[in-house]
Amino acid sequence: MTFILADRVMESATTTGTGPFTLAGAYTGYRAFSAVCSTSDTVPYAIVAVDSNGNPSGAWEVGVGTYSGANTLTR
Secondary structure, rough: OOEOOOEHHHEEEEEEEEOOOEEEOOOOOOOOOHHHHOOOOOOOOOEEEOOOOOOOEEEEEEEEEEEEEEEEEEO
């Protein structure tokens, strides 16, 4: 398990709740977690919830997660 710090990594997701976070692909101009992480690597993350218009809703979370492969970040 390696601790990974990488620039310009950002993905969208539709996960709710506190379980594993299913990653849905990188935004244009950014890299996916799968491009910089191997299974079991740990990474710092920040999640910002947005409404249906893409505006921040006020909900957020930061932490250290484990990249579980298959586009999943376990918190």
